Amino acid sequence: MQGDPVALKAAIEAGRKASFFCANCHGETGISKTPEVPNLAGQNPAYLLEQIRKFGSGERQDAFMQGLIKVLKDEERVQMALFYAAQAAPPTKANAAQAARGKDLYAKLCARCHGELARGNDLYPRLAGQNAVYLQTSVARYRDGTGIRNNQLMAIATAPLKNDDIAAIAQYLTQMP
Ligand code: HEC
Ligand code: HEC
Missing domain, CATH: 1.10.760.10 (Cytochrome c-like domain)
Structure with a gap:
């Protein structure tokens, strides 16, 4: 799909819609609203999918994310990963x-x-x-x-x-x- 610009654009748009609930914590474009919640913007899509899989299998633990991930369809997982990967990830101030x-x-x-x-x-x-x-x-x-x-x-x-x-x-x- 990543080799087909039209299909990729459609998948990213579907991912944006599917991620409306995730936005409560991860932000509308994957820039998190709280320090404990990771930014997903600009993240490698294969990594995002692998972490979703790990929450699902219990190899990675977070009570909320583990419960939430169970209700996602495979197609939605891929679309959301592509949507977040396509967002810009800005730097933050540091010491x-x-x-x-x-x-x-x-x-x-x-x-x-x-x-x-x-x-x-x-x-x-x-x-x-x-x-x-x-x-x-x-x-x-x-x-x-x-x-x-x-x-x-x-x-x-x-x-x-x-x-x-x-x-x-x-x-x-x-x-x-
Ligand atoms: C109530 C807040 C909340 C909501 C809503 C939420 N998340 Fe999360 N998410 C978290 C927290 C907190 C973590 C970090 C868990 C940890 O400490 O390992 C996380 C981690 C993740 C990670 C791992 C990122 C990384 O860098 O390893 C992914 C992927 C993810 N969430 C996807 C989603 C998706 C997709 C949705 C919507 C279906 C969603 N999250 C909704 C709080 C939330
Ligand atoms: C040999 C390769 C390798 C080296 C060296 C390595 N990492 Fe990693 N890192 C990984 C892999 C693979 C993952 C994904 C692991 C998973 O699925 O939980 C990861 C995940 C991470 C994550 C989680 C990212 C997220 O979004 O949740 C952080 C943070 C991280 N590494 C920081 C570091 C730091 C800091 C160092 C140096 C001290 C380091 N890594 C060295 C391979 C490496």
Whole structure:
């Protein structure tokens, strides 16, 4: 569908309509209204679909999202993922000193998967412009083996990080365009 501009446009429009309820938390164009809720704008569509699948199977835990995802049809999931992926993801303000420290840590430990510009790709999520609070919580969950987020690559990548390091990386990422 992504190779067919007319079908893609129709799918994005259907996704926009289907996402009216999601907008309460994720914003009308995927820019979240609260720090704990992730932005979905500009996110890689394959990643979005995979997370929806993980909420559905319980591999990723969030009581509200798990309940909600069960009522979505397969077609709607794809349309919403394409809609959010097509939205622009603006950067946010950050603490400059922390961001400078976060930059080095990111280049050393994260860039090889998430990319130099943190925009992700077909395999890895975009992190640029994401909410700092959400980033911080998510990274700590992978590191701490809470079972809320499960991914072995992320568990290994985050193992050496102290809480201060995580905060610094989150400040760096949130101000990236
Ligand atoms: C009541 C608020 C709320 C509503 C409504 C809501 N979400 Fe969420 N969503 C969240 C929260 C909170 C998280 C983060 C959970 C966590 O901490 O891991 C989330 C996470 C996600 C993620 C994972 C994003 C990522 O970066 O990993 C996707 C995809 C998602 N939601 C899609 C949707 C869709 C599609 C809808 C509408 C059908 C929707 N959400 C409605 C609160 C909401
Ligand atoms: C070996 C590849 C790899 C490395 C290195 C890596 N990641 Fe990831 N990252 C992933 C994968 C794969 C996912 C998706 C995991 C899932 O499905 O929960 C992910 C997910 C994430 C998420 C969740 C995004 C969202 O929208 O919820 C954050 C945040 C993140 N990584 C931050 C980092 C940081 C910070 C580092 C460096 C300390 C890092 N990653 C290093 C592969 C990697």
